[in-house]
Amino acid sequence: MSAPTTAHTFTTTTRLGEVTLEPVVPVRDAGLVQGWLSHPAASYWQMAGLRVDEVREYLAGVQAGPHEAAWLGRLDGEPVFLTETYDPARVVLADVHDARPGDLGMHLLVAPPATPRHGLTDAVMTAVMRFCLSGERAAGGQAGGGQAGAGLGATRVVVEPDVGNRKIAAKNAAAGFRVLREIDLGRGAHAKRAALSVATRADFAASALGGGPLPGSSMLATHLTPEHMEPAHRHLVAKTLAELAHERLFQPEPDDAAGSPPDGYRLALDGVTYRFTARRYALEHWVVDPASVRRTATAGMRGDVELPVDALELIAELQPLLQVPDALLATYLEELSATLAAAAAKRERETDGHTPSVRGLLEALRTASGTRAVAESFQQVEAAMSEGHPGFVANNGRIGFSLSDYRAYAPERGRRMRLLWLAARREHTHLALAADQTETGHYGAPGRLGELSDAERAAFADRLAARGLESADYLYLPVHPWQWEHRVAITFAADVARGDLVPLGPGSDEYQPQQSIRTLFNRTRPERHYVKVALAIQNMGFLRGLSPAYMRATPAINDWVADLVAGDETLRGTGFSLLREVASVGYTGDVYHRAPSNKAQPNPHRKMLAALWRESPVPRLAAGERLVTMASLLHRDAAGTSFATALVRESGVPAEQWLRAYLDAYLYPLVHCLLRYELAFMPHGENLMLVLQDGVVRRAIMKDIGEEVVLLGDRPLPDRVERIRAVVDDDEKALAIFTDVFDGVLRHLSGILAEDGVLAEDRFWALVAETIDRHAAEHPGLSSGVDLRAARFAHSCLNRLQLRNTLQMVDLTNQSESLIYAGTLANPAGRQAVR
Known part of the structure; x- marks a missing residue:
């Protein structure tokens, strides 16, 4: 956490009035704070016996530390509380808390009022949590601040109150804190049994004291607001007008109305007219200015009536031209709606600093030093993208994802996840390998790390043995958590019940979803393979699965193409190369593969249980x-x-x-x-x-x-x-x-x-x-x-x-x-x- 500056103040409005936080000035504030600490209500601080000069020395030490800070809080200008913030990875909890980037420790002392004031502690806790959680994180992922008016940008607040302090426990619960476990802190007279607790932005936003959306919170759909949705609508409407005009589904006409700009265009539909500015380039490429789009309806004598710019309404108005089959129109609108929601969520994350700006992305690339930092900057760029398929209007459908699924697994969220592993009975499962691969080399062998560690393989074998099963009779198949929850445990319930598919639990490595939502990059070991799984959600005109039949030939195809590329002098000269898919696994023991199939009609149920492993580009990089x-x-x-x-x-x-x-x-x-x-x-x-x-x-x-x-x-x-x-x-x-x-x-x-x-x-x-x-x-x-x-x-x-x-x-x-x-x-x- 950054040390505070005298310019760093934070202001928020609560039910009781305006609350401000400013850095403590030890010489000025020591007497005030000493009076608060000596009151019986502050007994859990264990500082009642300190003199004013000792409190001044204590506060000066806090302010001088690079990883902690003290703040004086005022309600309508009157000093009413002290809060301390600290980096729990370095101070207080360094040895007992598995700190994450963005964690921020917090202590709170509310002044004993001369006249009790109902709701004071609620207002103070609300203000402190807003201060801790709003704003951007400081460089390096630590919560910090230095910008006047900004919060500290934490993603989680960590507290460790004495387990006997029931009042603060109740207040923490009202602010959304969850107790992780009890821990022992301090020594001697300052020892205590503490309730280690955390609250995320989502926890606080959903709490009794959250009081509504907090920038960056995720429990409540905070991206679904006019602030974020209106520009998302405009972006998608501009893209729809541009791409469908490019495909000659309609032809906007120059706008000859009085006062129209020289690059103005209009599209007249049944009762609705769109006006916008655009520039046209080669290949009939339109660049439509989203801010310029106007949608109007003719209202007789009253002239034109301004209507909201709405991407879904545009498709409905275009339907006579588009002629989407009636039975499929709702599906397309659902994909478009999901694309719209994802755009709003992405905009929210960009504006609140969770997703780096272009400047931030380039800074990360420029300053990355070492393999892990280079991999981190690569994945920051990956997570910032949303236009991998720029020509498609509905390109982020993901039908089947809930709101929580979206937050956990959407590529633009940049979250890490662990794959779940199944043991798939060998007689119903194939493992195809590149020419230079072996089964033991792929999965791993004693003393040789593969996709699974020695500990994982041993644990999986033990879990099979506990069910009376032999590990030699099975191959290991990774599945996406969503895939397990929505496909394997339901669509393949019979296979699980009879032991042809055996759930083994999560693996150790963490992965990050890529723009190709089924493909996952290994964040724990960036040099190891990508994994591509048969996620089996509906997205952009396809069920995004993997066919075991296709997977059987995949490594051989990759070997052939890779040999061709590597053997060509011209391609070697350009540096062009491939990431081979070196292993694939597919399960076909289910009834869907045994049932008769109409080859003219694709069978999505035959694309739900397969995976492949692809080489990582990270080991191929040279210095710089x-x-x-x-x-x-x-x-x-x-x-x-x-x-x-x-x-x-x-x-x-x-x-x-x-x-x-x-x-x-x-x-x-x-x-x-x-x-x-x-x-x-x-x-x-x-x-x-x-x-x-x-x-x-x-x-x-x-x-x-x-x-x-x-x-x-x-x-x-x-x-x-x-x-x-x-x-x-x-x-x-x-x-x-x-x-x-x-x-x-x-x-x-x-x-x-x-x-x-x-x-x-x-x-x-x-x-x-x-x-x-x-x-x-x-x-x-x-x-x-x-x-x-x-x-x-x-x-x-x-x-x-x-x-x-x-x-x-x-x-x-x-x-x-x-x-x-x-x-x-x-x-x-x-x-x-x-x-």
């Missing part, structure tokens, strides 16, 4: 290198600051040089894979990690290979890898770059850099064309019918897919036939566009 998800290049924080723009400016290199380095790392190897091998990836922002050095992209790392790589031609393949083949003509092959790279990523990045005045779009696309031409010049013998400098290409529309079928956007066994096109788009990197 940093990791970010590529989705960060499309991120703007709550203040509108662009991560990409800030990165370019902080790097100190010219914008064209910065972009050229990025295209060399990202576009060049993807072009090479397509033209040399007819190989295409799914290269959106969530699937790429960028390696930075001094703010400049040095190389790219691709993930999610097994489910999303595709061979588009007749090249020979091993039998186990054959499933990735999907032969298409040259024009459709080109869409692997045109749709997934140009339209899916680069049009958004180009718009951001142009909007921020970093790089004009004509120069952006000229550099894209230059990258393609340079690849051709450096590979003169490469023959391909794919023309990436063609004048136009087919306009493949992603939102149209989701609107057509919100439960299953495409047939994963024949994605090509599932696509929806809306004419063609002019290629901004085409020969006619770039000269």
